C-alpha cells in the first residue's frame with residue numbers, strides 16, 4: 001500500500017527541515033533551494049500529494065511513465081520535469097510531455113529538442129547534465145565538454161538554458177558527492193563568466209546527499225525516497 005497523504009506531509013516536513021538545516025549551515029536562505037519531489041516508480045497519487053501540498057513540479061525519469069501518469073493524474077497546474085536519461089528517438093515525445101528536461105548531455109539531443117520545440121511552437125526549459133563526479137556509470141557530458149555543449153545550446157532559439165544538473169557517484173563516503181557538487185558549481189561559475197549568462201539553476205542533491213549539495217550551492221534538490229518511501233515497496237506507518 002502506498003503511503004497516506006498524512007504520512008507524506010510528515011515526511012515533507014522532515015525534508016524541509018533538512019533543507020533548512022543545510023541552508024543555515026551554508027549561510028543561505030531556505031527559499032534559495034527548491035524541492036523537486038521525484039515521483040518515478042510511485043503511483044499517480046504521489047503527484048497528487050505533491051500538488052495538494054502546493055509543490056509546483058515533480059520529477060520523473062521515464063518518458064512513457066510520465067506520460068501515462070500525467071493523463072491519469074490530470075493535474076493541469078503541476079509541472080513535469082524529466083530527470084532521467086533521454087533516448088534520441090523519444091526527444092519529440094519528451095518535448096510534448098515535459099515542461100523542462102534536466103538530462104540534456106549531447107549535441108544531438110540538443111538539436112532534436114530544438115527541432116521538436118520549434119515544431120510544437122514552444123520554448124522548452126533545459127538543464128545540461130554534466131558528469132561532474134566522472135562516474136563511468138552516470139550519464140552527462142564530461143566537464144571538459146560542457147563549454148561546447150553550452151555554446152551550442154545558447155544558439156537554440158526554442159530552448160531556454162536554465163543551468164546545470166548532476167548526479168553524484170554512488171559512494172558511502174559523502175566527501176565524494178561533495179567533490180562532484182563543488183565541481184558542478186565551479187563549472188557553472190566558469191561557464192557563466194565565459195559566456196556572460198546567468199545559468200541560475202544548479203540541480204543537485206537527492207535524499208542521501210542533499211546536505212552536501214546545498215553546502216556546495218544547489219538551487220534544487222531532487223528527492224524521492226525521503227518523501228515517498230522506497231520505490232515499488234510498501235511504506236510502513238511512521239517510516240522515517
Ligand SMILES: *Cc1c(COP(=O)(O)O)cnc(C)c1O
Pocket residue numbers: 038040061083084167205206207208222223224225226
Ligand atoms: C531517482 C532519482 C532521484 C531521487 O533519488 P532518491 O534517492 O530517491 O531521493 C534524484 N535524481 C535522479 C536523477 C533520480 O533518478
